[in-house]
Amino acid sequence: MAAAITAAAAGCRVTVLEHGERPCRKILATGNGRCNMTNRHMDPEQCYRGGTPGFASAVISQVTVDRTLNFFSGLGLPVKDRSGYIYPRSGQAASVADTLILEAERLGVRIRCKTHVTAVEQMEHGFRITADLTEKAEKEAFRSKFSGRKVILAAGGKAAPSSGSDGSGYELARSLGHRIIPPLPALVQLTCRGKLFRQLAGIRTEGTVSLYVDGLSAASDRGELQLTDYGISGIPVFQVSRFASVALSEGRRVEARIDFLPEFSDEETVLFLQKRRSLLGAREGRDFLTGVVPWKLGCTLMSQAGISLSDLSSMIPDRKLERLAEQLKRFPAEITGTRSFDQAQVCCGGAAVDQIDPSSMESLTVPGLYLTGELLDIDGICGGYNLQWAWSTGILAGQSAANILKKDGG
Numbered sequence: 001m002a003a004a005i006t007a008a009a010a011g012c013r014v015t016v017l018e019h020g021e022r023p024c025r026k027i028l029a030t031g032n033g034r035c036n037m038t039n040r041h042m043d044p045e046q047c048y049r050g051g052t053p054g055f056a057s058a059v060i061s062q063v064t065v066d067r068t069l070n071f072f073s074g075l076g077l078p079v080k081d082r083s084g085y086i087y088p089r090s091g092q093a094a095s096v097a098d099t100l101i102l103e104a105e106r107l108g109v110r111i112r113c114k115t116h117v118t119a120v121e122q123m124e125h126g127f128r129i130t131a132d133l134t135e136k137a138e139k140e141a142f143r144s145k146f147s148g149r150k151v152i153l154a155a156g157g158k159a160a161p162s163s164g165s166d167g168s169g170y171e172l173a174r175s176l177g178h179r180i181i182p183p184l185p186a187l188v189q190l191t192c193r194g195k196l197f198r199q200l201a202g203i204r205t206e207g208t209v210s211l212y213v214d215g216l217s218a219a220s221d222r223g224e225l226q227l228t229d230y231g232i233s234g235i236p237v238f239q240v241s242r243f244a245s246v247a248l249s250e251g252r253r254v255e256a257r258i259d260f261l262p263e264f265s266d267e268e269t270v271l272f273l274q275k276r277r278s279l280l281g282a283r284e285g286r287d288f289l290t291g292v293v294p295w296k297l298g299c300t301l302m303s304q305a306g307i308s309l310s311d312l313s314s315m316i317p318d319r320k321l322e323r324l325a326e327q328l329k330r331f332p333a334e335i336t337g338t339r340s341f342d343q344a345q346v347c348c349g350g351a352a353v354d355q356i357d358p359s360s361m362e363s364l365t366v367p368g369l370y371l372t373g374e375l376l377d378i379d380g381i382c383g384g385y386n387l388q389w390a391w392s393t394g395i396l397a398g399q400s401a402a403n404i405l406k407k408d409g410g
C-alpha cells in the first residue's frame with residue numbers, strides 16, 4: 001500500500017491485487033492491536049538480519065524513519081513516541097490501515113480484493129498477471145488476467161498466514177527467476193525439552209536469555225520472559241529466536257541459558273544468597289527466594305539445586321548455595337524447536353537480496369519487477385523494524401517504478 005500510494009502520487013495508474021477481503025489485514029494484529037509502526041533508534045546493521053551485509057542500510061538510508069514519519073504525517077496520521085517506539089496517536093492499529101486505504105482511494109488506486117495472484121509473466125512490454133477471483137459467498141473461482149508495465153511484488157512472507165501472507169509470494173518470485181532462501185519462523189516462541197516447563201507455565205519474570213549453538217554463544221537479549229508449558233516466550237526470546245530457527249534447520253544443537261538475576265554478577269549472586277541465608281535462616285527453603293523471583297520459580301530453582309523445600313534456610317550449605325546461584329544465573333533449557341509459522345510474527349529467509357538493486361528495489365534479473373517487505377530475505381528485530389522495512393522498501397519501489405515510467409513517458 002505504501003508502494004501503491006507513492007506510485008499513484010507520482011502520477012501512475014496503480015492497481016492493487018489483494019486476495020483477502022481487504023488490504024492491510026496484518027497491520028490490524030501488529031503491536032497487540034496498537035501497531036508499533038517504527039522506531040526512532042535505528043541502526044540497520046543491528047536491527048536487521050539476513051540478506052547481504054549493507055543491503056538493509058542502503059535501503060533505510062534512502063527512506064529513513066524521518067521520511068516515513070513525514071509520509072504518514074502527510075496522510076494525516078499523527079503518532080506518539082514511547083521512548084523511541086512509534087505508535088499511531090489513536091492507539092489503534094486500524095488507524096494505520098484505514099489511513100493507507102483512504103489515501104490510496106483518494107489517489108484513484110484501484111484495489112481489487114478477493115483476487116489471488118497465481119502467476120506473473122514477463123511480456124515484451126510489461127507483465128501479464130493471472131489471478132483467481134474468489135467470490136466467497138458463491139464459493140466459486142474464476143480466472144482473470146491483468147497487465148502492467150511494472151509489477152511490485154509485496155506479498156509478505158508466510159508468518160501468521162491467517163492474515164493473508166500464505167507464502168504464495170515466494171512461488172511468484174521463484175517463477176520469475178528469484179532464488180528463495182528457505183523461509184523459517186522468526187520472532188517466535190521456542191520449545192524446550194523436559195517436563196519442568198509444564199511446572200513453570202504462566203510465570204513472567206525479568207531475565208536474560210542467551211542462546212548457544214553447538215556450545216558457542218549465538219545471541220542474547222534481556223527483558224520480560226514468559227515460561228510456558230512448551231518452553232519460553234516473551235520479547236527477549238523472540239529477539240534470539242531466528243538464530244535458533246536457522247541452527248535447528250541445519251541440524252545443530254541449540255541450548256538456551258536463562259539468567260534470572262541479570263543485574264548481579266556471579267560473585268554478587270553468591271554474596272547475595274549468603275547474606276540472605278544469614279538474614280532469613282529461620283525460613284523454610286520454599287520461601288528462601290520469595291520476592292527475588294516468582295515463588296513457583298524459586299521453589300523449582302531450589303529443588304534443581306538439590307535444596308530441600310522444607311529444611312530451614314540456615315541449613316543450606318555453601319556448596320548448595322553455589323549450585324543455586326548457578327541455577328539463577330544459567331538455568332539450562334535445551335531448545336527442541338520453534339512454534340509454527342502460525343504463531344510467528346515474521347519469517348527469516350525469502351527472496352535473496354543479491355538479485356535486487358537496493359537503490360530501487362528493482363529485480364536485477366527481471367527489469368520492471370520490484371520486490372518489497374517481508375518477502376525478502378531480511379528480517380527485523382522486534383520494535384517496529386519489520387513495518388519500517390515494509391514502509392521503506394514499499395516507498396522506494398513505488399518511487400522507482402514511477403520514476404522509470406515517467407522517464408519512459410508512460
Ligand SMILES: Cc1cc2nc3c(=O)[nH]c(=O)nc-3n(C[C@H](O)[C@H](O)[C@H](O)COP(=O)(O)OP(=O)(O)OC[C@H]3O[C@@H](n4cnc5c(N)ncnc54)[C@H](O)[C@@H]3O)c2cc1C
Nearest residue numbers: 019030031036117155156160164165373374384385386387
Ligand atoms: C501478530 C503480529 C504482530 C506484529 N507486530 C508488529 C509490530 O508491532 N511492528 C512491526 O514492525 N512489525 C510487526 N509485525 C510484522 C509485520 O506486520 C510484517 O513484517 C509486515 O506486515 C510485512 O509487510 P508486507 O507488506 O511485506 O507483508 P504483509 O503485511 O503480509 O502483506 C502482504 C499482503 O499480500 C497479500 N497476498 C499475499 N499473497 C497474495 C497473492 N498470491 N495474491 C494476492 N494477494 C496476496 C496478503 O493478503 C497481504 O495483505 C507483526 C506481525 C504479526 C503476525
